[in-house]
Amino acid sequence: MDALALLLDRFRQAFPHQPFTLWLLAPHDRRFRLLYQEEDLADAHRPSMESAGEASPANGERYQWEHLGACVLLRFFFPQAGQAAVVLAPDDTRTLSSDSMEILWLSFQLYLAEETIRAQKDEWTKLLQGIRSISSKLDIDSIVRDIIGNALAVIPAADAGLLHLYDSAIDRLVPKATVGFHDRVFQYFKLRIGESIAGKVYQDGKARIYRTHPDTREAMMDLSEENYRFLNEAKELGDLNGLMCVPITVESERIGVLVLHQFHQDKVFTDHDLSVLQGFADQTSIALQNAKLYADARAKHDALVKRNEIHESLKQLSMQNKGTETIVRALARMTSTTILFADWLEQRHYPEDSWMPFAWEELFLLVGHKRTPVSVRLRTVGNDDQLYVLYPLGNGSAFLGCLLLTVTGRELTELQRVTIEQGSAVLTLDLVKKQSLSSIMYKRAHDLFLGLLDSRGADLQDRAQVLGLHLHTPTLVVFAYVSRCHDLSVLEANLHRLVTRWKWEFSACQILVYGFHNHVTMLAQPKTTAELKEMTARLHSAVEDWEQSGEASLSIGVGSVFPGIERIGKSFDEAKKAAHYLLNRGRFGVARYGDLGVNRLILNQSKEEIDAFILEVFGPLWEDRGKHQELEHTLLAYMACSQSPQQTARELHIHVNTLYQRLRKIEELLLIDLRQPDDVLKVQLACHLRRES
Template sequence: MHTLSYLNEKLSAWLAIAPMSIWVRLPRDRQFRLAYTVTPSAAVAFGTLLTAPATLPAHEQERYRYEEIEDKHLLRFFFAEEGQALIWLDSPSEAASTLTDDQWELLWLGLKLHLAEEAIASKNAEWSKLLAGIRSISGTLDTEAIIRDIIGNALSVIPAADAGLLHLYDPAIDRLVPKATVGFHDTLFKDFRLKIGESIAGKVFLDGQPRLYRSHPETTQAMRDISADNFHSLNHAKDLQNLNGLLCVPISIAEKRIGVLVLHQFHQDNEFTDYDLALLQGFADQTSVALQNAELYAETKQAYENMATLSAQLQARHDDLIKRNKIHESIKQMSLQNKDAATIVKALSRMTAKPIQFVDWLEEGHEAFAQLPYFNRDELHTLLAGRRHPLFVHLYSAGRADSEYCYLYPLINGSVLLGCLIIPSAKTGLSELARMTIEQGRSVLTLDLVKKQSISSVLYKRAHDLFQEVIGSKGNDLLERARTLGLVPHAHYLVVYAHLSHCHDLALLEANIHRLVNRWKRDFAPAQVLTYGFHNHVTLLLQMNGTEERKALSEQLQTAVEEWERAQEASLSIGVGSMIEGVEHLGKSFEEARKAAHYLAARNRSGVIHYADLGVNRLMLNQSQADIDAFVADVFAPFWAEPQKYQEWEHTLVTYIKCSQSPQQTARELHIHVNTLYQRLKKVEELLEIDLHRPEDLLKVQLACHLRYE
């Protein structure tokens, strides 16, 4: 400004005129702008005058000229790179046209100095903004704030721009997405999504070439392929009708393009220049550095957080391993010290802070299952049959809004369910440490149960040998061995013999025998004197006091059979010998019970039968089932040769024998006349070659019918 004041003073001295106005037009300006005046009203009028014809080209090598426009006197100066300048004289003077060359040169140099000062000020502003951008990059890691500052700095040093927009590429949707704006409405962030290659920004991102547009038609033509939705979104954020120019440059990290930076001109009078494009690329490079720094910081922060998390996990794992070692050592000591199951379960409950319940499948009776809060015996068997891994159970209670949860841990030896642990749990399950504790405890409990079962098997073998010695002895040896078993010489005894069949898994058979022995010891105490299992049978010796006990015994045995059948693990055939007095007759009761049990087993039947109830079937005890089947087949063979033809005759004969050879009762049963019955029986006798009035033939038919349907 001091330079222009100096020129004003010089002109006033040379021409003796009133103060002047100085106007300049740089290459980016669309028209002249006022640089110096002391008469504002005249400057406004002159600015209106210069709107149309003031921009004139200079002739080659021309540096200044004198002009008159509508009685106005102008001194025009031309500068090759910097633009033009005008001095408007407020009062016309003839001397203006007679300025000497030195005076013209002084004015030209003064104006050139003023333009240089403006250029220097502009450059200083640019460098200030660039340095501010660099400081913001190094001074903060708030990416959004840095980007907004960079766009604002670009707008302040590129005067032709008055709005800015930064797009970043989102690989998840394969679109350019707005991340920061200046001069646009925030609705742009919601819907504006550019495809790669779409409109100006999409093309710059695609090929990496910066683009510059100086006019509305030129810009509109370049945006002609923008989608309708994106055009509507952009136009809603800023009226595109006023868009007069645009700069767009790529943002890259190394060779990878990550977005574009766009400056828009809506209301400025200046024009964009190639220098503006290069300057904007510098701001874009700043943006890439900021984004890269933010990315590196985020990665470093994430790595630090991961390290912290890993360190915490390692510490937790270390603490966990210490706890595991303590738990393992504690459980190992319990195993070495032969602690019983109750002690082990109590220790597990203390370690896990859970009220654990232990169910011994082999030894616990029904009264123990009745005390379980959630399950009965059959439910547990259904849930755990064939299962080796823990089961998480969601429990619903009628009349309660809340639910309960628990884990069932089966104790398995091969294919045999030995028992289970019931552990209350939260909905989220058990902790890892609790799981580990229970798993180790489960192994020790399983080992304890297997050990008990093995010891029991040895004891059963010993009891079997002793009992066989008793029933095989006589005289003094008998009395001595009876005392060994705690038998009273003249008491009343009864033997029960159970045969287990259809159980081909030897381990399961042994478990079933162990379970049956333990149940009978409980159910028949105190009458039970001796109970043991051997191979596939269980022997029970009871001391009896009367027939009433014998009746109760049958009911208890039948209940045991029914419950056993529900488990479907083995078929139970039970024989009961006669009640005897004196130990010398134990062998008789044992043989009777054994024969009765084998009678049922040979016919694939389960249940309970007393030897005394066998009746005529005693005669068949020593006969094989094959011999019995052959006898029945021999009697009924003529019927079976043509079953459709003789089915009615066979039914008549069987009904006749069933009705004790009563013609009237048989006729009623068959709903036929007695004479018709006689005719059928006559044909039956002819077919079977028998005479039903002959005792031998009648007995043969009766026996065959009995054996067939028995």
């Protein structure tokens, strides 16, 4: 039974005597779309969801009841995945239990997951079709039109596409291929560098996305009057509701841009669509480059046939899920070179039995921020130089890994280079697919964990057994914020890398680890104190490694170890508070909740509030630093010595009477009395916060 059939079956069980319609508002949708409608639903009871519109959940609820005209409206909310609605014919709607509502909510969630997987499968198929088109056709115009057509097929909001290439002879961007435009755009439309959206994307290499007519119109304000007229004749610009544009690059040189337009669709562009379009643009760049190679080497027919066979073999290996190592070994065999693939996200290399010539940190420094091959020469044990060529693989700005080629004696041939590039594309798509599936599994793990926290009694034990938890073994939660990472693709890659690292580093004790939004959660059951100490040391090591890479920072909170599963929620709350304590102060590292001490009292205070309190206490001493610096130093030493005059005097190398004189001046300046417990406590707290900030 597919997800839709299961969903309908659940609703018929829940509302056996009430006709209903199902509506869906997914991330791509501008408005609700009809998913299912009962045939016997009376016309009077078929209200449109346009009158209801989109709603926001109250207090994070998953569902809520409303009235819609003469009917009953039941909404379901799915964070990051949209909304669903059920319109029921008026009847004596029976009250459903919370379990029944959860089942209906999960049934919708299952349908959304199936729809997402189906869309990703379509993307994968079209991307592979594009790769196949690159090597199976010689007509570059046909290849480019196929790529644009595939992009339109997998991006539901788009209904027209246009490819611009740079013509150095006239210093203009000119149309090379279109889908959905009148041919007139080919004849006269020519853009200056920096003109309109396409000109700016070509100029700075930054992809752009616009989701509404006003935003798109404003971005095209500098389009020349002549070009506007030509483009408007090819397609009515008054109907333009959205636009995406990405650069097309061959090696390090931009050669054009790929643009998708939205004129008549009800969907809306998403950031994921922009990432997919960049993939098609990368295919376009390969297609254009291959066409040039073919024109330059038309006589080398046998080499071109061989290239097609190689690509077909790689594609088949990928489609048959033969695995990364099989693809890498096939690449090495096809190119007759020694090839190693380094998977940065999972910190593994293939083939696994080969020697890795670079440390992971070195590899990231060399190619982590590059998207073109880098040549590196290393001195071997026998004092011989060995040349390596590194091909970085990335998804947007996220570094995924790289291929390492051992080059001996001669440069790579054109056929070898093309084979490596095709293999890189297949490996990149395979990694992106794996990452997308991991994101879905992380969402499921997040829901399972929250369900565990909300459970009690027998339900708690059942859920614990599903997760593999030992009911009476001491348990703790680790919660890590990933900060200083503003690029979503880089953030997603870092989450995946951290989750993978913790899975194998803590395989002996971790029960569940997943990434969600900008944090990673781990549920663990360390069996001994030594295992707990080793876990803490490894967490500190992870923080140091992340700081060295410079891509992100980790603020990790560790909850207390509690016996039994009933107090997992408390350990989770402690871990989040400890991590939030570090994050609030702009610090990275590892904080155990039990080690925070008095800092637990100020967990919810922002850095600004703490700085304001410190300034309130020490402000009079800071008004004239040169004059009062000695008094400030004296006060800090006095508090550090637990208000012991003799110890403070020894520490400062002054007579105790001199200390008393300074303390009286401090009391006068700060308007305090160091004999009053309240004043002493205020100064002690300010000194402590200074050390912590």
